């Protein structure tokens with residue numbers, strides 16, 4: 067099992083958001099998480115990636131057999147957890163190239179490898195730029211600065227492609243993408259997908275799942291996963307909305 | 318011969334006066350006694366074999382200094398300085414060489430490595446005896462040959478006094494008169510040594526005057542005096558300081574830099590200041606009171622100051638431009654980082670006197686720990702400075718919530734056709750940015766370094782290439798341990 071979450075409770079500023087969540091992911095799988103706004107999907111992503119302020123009050127997050135509750139965000143990242151941000155962050159004055167080289171080398175240092183040679187790095191950049199059809203004029207800019215909404219999302223997938231994570235969480239990467247960009251993102255994911263990694267795709271739209279076909283679809287509500295199924299569940303949600311689920315689970 | 322005679326008379330005068338005051342200064346000694354008096358100044362001047370006019374200059378400065386009070390307007394605090402407890406002259410003596418890098422403070426070596434300084438250079442900087450692998454003398458010679466070919470004078474201030482007394486006499490104190498301020502008066506009375514540079518008409522100095530400085534960085538003194546002149550159409554890029562941490566047992570530093578630039582000439586002056594900042598508890602560290610000013614005397618002349626200030630317990634420094642020539646340009650690009658208990662009060666003055674003069678100020682303050690970081694600037698447009706333009710941007714970045722950032726921009730315009738623009742921002746390093754970096758595997762400390770360097774990029778880009786790289790690493794090192 068790549069990721070195993072047991073009875074997870076997460077609070078933000080003393081307010082419990084995730085309330086006893088169980089969830090597991092094996093290598094080679096794609097899981098979609100859906101659910102109404104404000105039910106804790108991004109909070110779950112933050113808890114898995116170790117964001118400060120997201121306090122795990124109960125339960126365990128187990129990644130590759132180790133409890134990672136107390137690990138720093140960078141350690142989790144270097145062990146292979148990647149988050150495509152719902153709202154990517156701008157870092158003025160730091161070029162994408164510099165940022166990615168720093169990130170790749172941080173990982174290599176963590177794995178006790180020497181820094182990546184400049185030539186090899188540039189080759190890798192070119193290769194991955196093609197994969198997500200991202201333009202050099204973007205990678206030459208500062209991180210996310212002046213990127214359009216869609217460009218920012220593509221840039222997340224570009225980073226994912228470079229870092230080759232074992233577990234990638236895509237938090238609404240499809241929101242704000244036009245249909246061509248959506249295909250590019252999906253194509254990126256499909257090319258990276260292997261038996262050695264897994265994806266958690268958080269989305270509101272079944273449309274993305276036409277391109278990234280999930281093995282499982284989960285519905286999150288009030289801080290818990292309340293329903294799981296196959297791809298069919300997404301279609302059902304699209305048709306029926308969430309009310310029938312809300313009715314079932316409202317306290 | 319008359320010089321010799323004068324010196325002889327002078328010697329008598331000095332010795333008799335010393336007697337009068339009840340102590341005897343041993344002229345053979347390499348060091349003056351503690352304290353400051355006219356005798357001590359005579360001793361210094363004599364030791365340096367200076368002409369009378371220079372001694373007079375020093376004495377006038379000293380007498381003026383006695384009438385002044387230490388300024389208290391800067392946002393800095395320190396225990397009173399005992400000016401009588403300082404040794405104002407000691408001959409540069411060769412430091413005792415260490416046998417190998419093994420004898421050097423491991424913490425210092427660690428910093429050298431982080432800065433990416435080569436092993437050979439590390440040895441030089443740490444005062445380890447070097448074998449013949451790197452021959453600094455030959456580097457210096459090639460360097461001097463190149464300069465000589467272009468008739469550029471670049472030497473120590475003391476050498477200039479001996480070999481080019483007319484030039485020194487003509488320009489010394491013309492931009493920073495000894496009456497300028499307390500520390501300028503003190504420096505003018507007791508300055509030890511420094512650099513002199515003269516770029517003749519029409520000459521573009523083909524090399525950065527920095528390579529040389531690295532090799533000689535260890536010689537910078539307590540009361541440094543620098544004089545730089547670029548004649549019509551001349552150009553020079555000059556770098557002082559060193560990214561490597563520098564220690565000095567003298568706590569008080571008071572330097573003066575004067576620059577004079579004629580028609581169509583340009584001087585780019587870059588500083589990397591990394592004097593010992595004191596320990597984490599705020600003990601020790603250099604008090605750095607510096608007066609730097611350039612005079613754009615000619616038409617279309619230009620002075621550009623770039624500074625990266627990371628060291629010193631106290632930094633008090635306002636590199637300024639007097640824009641006298643029509644169409645002259647002044648620039649000030651600054652990054653000042655303070656951590657732990659460091660205090661920096663730094664900025665610039667742009668004095669617009671000529672018509673169509675332009676100035677740009679970009680200041681990036683970064684404060685961490687319990688430090689205090691102030692930008693203090695003055696833009697003055699005189700009534701004849703038609704169409705003068707200034708743009709100022711002063712940004713402050715706070716790391717943590719126990720540090721302070723302050724901005725004191727003063728603007729005085731006496732000409733209606735002038736435009737003065739001022740923008741200021743204060744921000745905290747953002748949690749979002751830090752988490753974004755960490756999520757990509759970059760640890761907190763590296764993330765801070767990355768974000769801070771991005772923030773300071775506009776200024777770092779103005780540095781000569783090879784120093785920009787080191788300056789970036791220097792920022793990271795300075796901020797180590799500032800968060801978490």
Ligand SMILES: Nc1ncnc2c1ncn2[C@@H]1O[C@H](COP(=O)(O)OP(=O)(O)OP(=O)(O)O)[C@@H](O)[C@H]1O
Nearest residue numbers: 078079083101102103104105106107108109110152
């Ligand atoms: N930093 C925070 N401080 C306080 N409350 C927060 C914070 N972050 C999230 N919350 C609250 O936690 C709840 C879950 O938020 P979360 O962002 O996880 O929802 P989501 O399922 O991702 O929603 P969406 O579909 O709109 O992205 C919401 O009620 C939200 O207001």
Ligand SMILES: [Mg+2]
Nearest residue numbers: 107108109152
């Ligand atoms: Mg969300």
